[in-house]
Amino acid sequence: MDAIAGRKPIVVWALNISVVLLVMLWLFPTLGLFVSSFRTGDQITASGWWSAMFPAEQTLQIRAADPDDARVDLGNGVFVVEGNIFGDEPFAGEMSGWSTSSRTLGANAPGETFDLGDGETFTLNADGTYVWQGNDDQISGRAQRVFIDATTPPDFTLNNYAFVLFDEDNSEGMAKAFFNTLTVVIPATIIPILIAAFAAYALAWMDFPGRALLIAAVVGLLVVPLQLALIPLLSLHNAIGIGKGYLGVWLAHTGFGLPLAIYLLRNYMVGLPRDIIENAKVDGATDFQIFTKIILPLSFPALASFAIFQFLWTWNDLLVALVFLIDASGQTTVMTKQIVELLGTRGGDWEILATSAFVSIAVPLAVFFAMQKYLVRGLLAGSVK
Amino acid sequence: MHPALLGLVTIIVGVGGCVGYFYGANVFLDKVLFPAKGPNAGRNINRANMIRPWVFLFPALVALGLYLAYPVFATLRLSFLERLPGNEYAFVGFENYTKMFAEAKFNEAMWNNVLWLIVVPAAATGFGLLAAQLTDRLSWGNIAKSIVFMPMAISFVGAAVIFKLVYEARPEDVAQIGILNHLYLLFGGAEPQQWLQIPFWNNFFLMIVLIWIQTGFAMVILSAALRGIPEETVEAAIIDGANPFQIFFKIKIPQIMSTIVVVWTTITIATLKVFDIVFAMTNGQWQTQVLANYMYDKLFVADDRGMGSAAAMIIMLMVMPILIWNVYNARKEMR
Numbered sequence: 159m160d161a162i163a164g165r166k167p168i169v170v171w172a173l174n175i176s177v178v179l180l181v182m183l184w185l186f187p188t189l190g191l192f193v194s195s196f197r198t199g200d201q202i203t204a205s206g207w208w209s210a211m212f213p214a215e216q217t218l219q220i221r222a223a224d225p226d227d228a229r230v231d232l233g234n235g236v237f238v239v240e241g242n243i244f245g246d247e248p249f250a251g252e253m254s255g256w257s258t259s260s261r262t263l264g265a266n267a268p269g270e271t272f273d274l275g276d277g278e279t280f281t282l283n284a285d286g287t288y289v290w291q292g293n294d295d296q297i298s299g300r301a302q303r304v305f306i307d308a309t310t311p312p313d314f315t316l317n318n319y320a321f322v323l324f325d326e327d328n329s330e331g332m333a334k335a336f337f338n339t340l341t342v343v344i345p346a347t348i349i350p351i352l353i354a355a356f357a358a359y360a361l362a363w364m365d366f367p368g369r370a371l372l373i374a375a376v377v378g379l380l381v382v383p384l385q386l387a388l389i390p391l392l393s394l395h396n397a398i399g400i401g402k403g404y405l406g407v408w409l410a411h412t413g414f415g416l417p418l419a420i421y422l423l424r425n426y427m428v429g430l431p432r433d434i435i436e437n438a439k440v441d442g443a444t445d446f447q448i449f450t451k452i453i454l455p456l457s458f459p460a461l462a463s464f465a466i467f468q469f470l471w472t473w474n475d476l477l478v479a480l481v482f483l484i485d486a487s488g489q490t491t492v493m494t495k496q497i498v499e500l501l502g503t504r505g506g507d508w509e510i511l512a513t514s515a516f517v518s519i520a521v522p523l524a525v526f527f528a529m530q531k532y533l534v535r536g537l538l539a540g541s542v543k
Numbered sequence: 544m545h546p547a548l549l550g551l552v553t554i555i556v557g558v559g560g561c562v563g564y565f566y567g568a569n570v571f572l573d574k575v576l577f578p579a580k581g582p583n584a585g586r587n588i589n590r591a592n593m594i595r596p597w598v599f600l601f602p603a604l605v606a607l608g609l610y611l612a613y614p615v616f617a618t619l620r621l622s623f624l625e626r627l628p629g630n631e632y633a634f635v636g637f638e639n640y641t642k643m644f645a646e647a648k649f650n651e652a653m654w655n656n657v658l659w660l661i662v663v664p665a666a667a668t669g670f671g672l673l674a675a676q677l678t679d680r681l682s683w684g685n686i687a688k689s690i691v692f693m694p695m696a697i698s699f700v701g702a703a704v705i706f707k708l709v710y711e712a713r714p715e716d717v718a719q720i721g722i723l724n725h726l727y728l729l730f731g732g733a734e735p736q737q738w739l740q741i742p743f744w745n746n747f748f749l750m751i752v753l754i755w756i757q758t759g760f761a762m763v764i765l766s767a768a769l770r771g772i773p774e775e776t777v778e779a780a781i782i783d784g785a786n787p788f789q790i791f792f793k794i795k796i797p798q799i800m801s802t803i804v805v806v807w808t809t810i811t812i813a814t815l816k817v818f819d820i821v822f823a824m825t826n827g828q829w830q831t832q833v834l835a836n837y838m839y840d841k842l843f844v845a846d847d848r849g850m851g852s853a854a855a856m857i858i859m860l861m862v863m864p865i866l867i868w869n870v871y872n873a874r875k876e877m878r
Contacts, residue, residue, distance in 0.1 A: 173677060173681065174681070176677060177674075177677050177678055177681060177684075177687050180673075180674055180677065180687070180691065181687045181690050181691065184690055184691045184693070184694065184755065184758075184759075185690050185693075186722065187705045187706060187708075187709050187755065188693070188694070188697070188705055190705070190708050190709065190722060191704065191705045191708055194708065202720060203713075203717075203718075203720060204718060205718050205720070206718065206719060206720050206721075206722065206725055207708075207720070207722075208722065208725075341549070344554060345553045345554045345557060348554055348557070348558060349554075349557040349558065349561070352557075352558060352561040352562070353561060353602045353603050353606065354603060356565055356599040356600070356602070356603070357599060357600050357602075357603035357604075359599060360595075360596040360599035360600050361600075364595065364596040364599070365596075366593065366596040366597070369596075370874065370877055372600070372604075373873065373877065374870045374873055374874055375607075375612075376607070377869050377870050377873040378866050378869065378870045379607060379611045379612065380869070381812050381862050381865055381866050381869060382611050382615060382859070382862070382866070383812075383815065383816050383835075383855070383858050383859060383862055384816070385816065385818075385835055385838055385855045385858055386614050386615055386618045386855045386856075386858070386859055387610060387611065387614035387618075388614075388842065388855075389614075389617075389618065389621060389842060389848055389851065389852060389855075390613065390614040390617030390618055390621070391610065391614055394609075404549060404553070405553070408553060408557075409606075409610070410610065412606055412610075413606045413607065413609065413610020413611060414610065414611070416603055416606050416607055416610075416611075417607065417611065420603060444569070444573070445569075445592075445595055445599075446565070446566070446569040449599075470695075470696055473698070474697070474698030474699065474700070474701070475698075476698070476699065476700055476818075476819045476822070476823075477818055477819065477839075480843075481843075494698055494700040494701075494819070497700050497701070497704060497823075498700060498822065498823050501703070501704065501707070501823060508708065508711075508720070511704055511707075511708075512704070512708065515700075515701050515704040515705070518698065518700075518701055519696075519697050519698070519701045522696040522697065522698070523693065523696050523697070525696065526693065526695065526696035527689070527693075530689065530692070533695075534763050537760065537763055537764060538763070538764060538767050
């Protein structure tokens with residue numbers, strides 16, 4: 159198809175457009191979460207994230223200052239409340255009209271004075287300064303509501319991240335879970351690599367009876383669902399006194415990661431040139447020396463591939479952490495679990511949800527883009543031959 | 544001890560222990576047990592070389608045996624037991640299975656899983672193939688591939704949050720913040736839909752999440768396979784007057800069929816084990832239960848180890864054909 163596609167401009171256009179559509183379909187869901195994590199909760203509920211990049215036509219509903227605190231007695235029974243409707247910060251948007259009732263939106267132009275009846279007046283200027291004037295009765299009780307039609311420029315904030323990551327009072331923050339996840343991931347990535355590398359070398363370059371059978375067993379274990387391992391291993395951990403905790407989750411991840419590690423590394427090591435290894439043997443190198451001095455350095459790409467797989471898998475895991483790590487105290491919660499909790503308790507607070515989710519997604523995404531080459535290489539080695 | 548410190552100690556002990564074990568065992572083998580000198584030097588070297596593979600394999604074998612092989616049999620045994628008061632267990636034969644098959648929620652989970660197994664591998668492989676073919680000769684093809692591949696790095700839970708925002712529904716009179724409902728109303732939909740609460744169809748909205756994640760994987764592998772096709776076969780077809788669709792379906796697809804099968808089975812395995820997506824998005828409500836989540840419910844919510852293990856065995860049973868097929872292929876290749 160591609161050989162022909164190059165000839166007709168219309169086909170090239172169709173091709174480009176369909177790929178653009180495909181890319182948009184795959185990018186937009188993540189982009190939505192990303193954009194939402196930089197908006198305030200009010201902004202998220204007021205308009206879709208896709209309109210956040212453009213100036214938005216909005217109707218803001220704001221109250222004047224509380225008359226009981228802010229009113230000034232002008233004498234003769236006339237009271238006034240003055241101030242800026244937008245508070246202390248200057249208003250970045252542009253006001254097109256305002257009203258004191260939701261039924262007459264935009265009825266008054268900025269700067270106009272509106273008569274609320276019986277001598278009560280309200281004046282609102284484009285910069286937000288207002289004068290609300292009337293008698294003792296009118297300027298009391300609840301403050302006057304104002305509906306402002308305004309075009310607000312795109313507005314993004316880092317407050318969500320500050321709240322989710324650094325707010326000490328936020329009991330649902332992600333900082334602790336972030337470090338817990340990191341604590342799970344690093345040993346769970348390093349230890350299986352070491353164990354698997356030795357085993358892979360033995361399966362690739364050492365001759366012994368039963369080798370073919372062991373390789374077949376590793377291939378079989380590759381697809382064993384880890385669901386089967388949950389109860390027997392939890393009982394085992396409880397019986398030998400590990401219980402629920404980091405040690406248990408490290409061991410579990412090591413066990414579950416080994417088949418893929420051995421399989422990937424063996425496939426790679428088998429492909430290394432036979433001459434190097436035989437020359438080294440002739441020169442009197444032992445297997446241990448061959449492994450540490452020749453095979454291990456040459457296998458770096460395969461080691462990196464598996465390290466990325468295991469990193470992504472352990473970082474993103476929920477089930478293993480739920481079963482082997484997180485106890486009733488909740489002190490050892492990981493980010494995935496924390497997000498599931500938030501989905502329950504903060505289901506509607508998208509600014510918190512989006513930011514928390516993005517905190518947990520950011521690290522694997524960074525690793526993904528930095529090490530994509532090795533990830534692709536590992537995938538290809540793992541499934542195609 | 545602080546967990547981070549504990550982690551550091553574990554890395555040092557774990558890595559140190561591994562290195563120490565491998566080094567020490569080798570020294571022990573060569574210097575103490577079978578020294579390569581004296582009257583029996585030749586025989587000793589041979590013996591040491593016979594044992595050495597097992598020294599290299601020992602930690603891996605223990606871990607594999609304990610963490611993957613043993614649990615299969617332990618779970619099988621548990622699935623025939625029932626817990627009695629006082630933490631005693633009694634053998635009940637297939638009672639857990641018959642009880643489970645009679646349960647409506649299990650049948651729902653079973654049928655949903657079958658649906659998942661039909662739709663997700665087919666859709667992910669199909670989209671992957673499409674993406675691989677379309678981006679192949681494009682100047683910006685690698686960027687497009689990166690973006691389609693990106694969800695691979697995102698956790699199921701993260702993806703669940705991402706798609707909950709996509710599916711979000713708000714009352715009719717306020718602005719929609721979920722893009723699906725926004726588009727639905729834009730294209731003439733009557734009122735915002737709670738996509739995850741429409742029985743039967745909500746399964747598909749959950750499947751989209753997994754398809755979205757797995758397509759990149761299929762694309763990367765199929766793209767490599769497409770590039771491996773010999774140019775001559777395609778050129779010959781062009782000369783013979785084949786149109787682009789004929790070239791794609793009659794020349795290219797047959798040549799990468801074995802890769803398509805590998806991709807298909809790999810995604811099938813991932814689909815069978817799907818847990819996080821359902822757990823985080825609906826937790827099996829509104830008739831979206833799947834086997835892995837059903838099993839989790841039985842084990843950790845209802846605390847019924849017998850039936851939970853029986854459910855796990857059903858998952859194992861469904862994986863079994865692929866397991867046998869993989870092993871068969873691996874053995875064939877080694878000959």
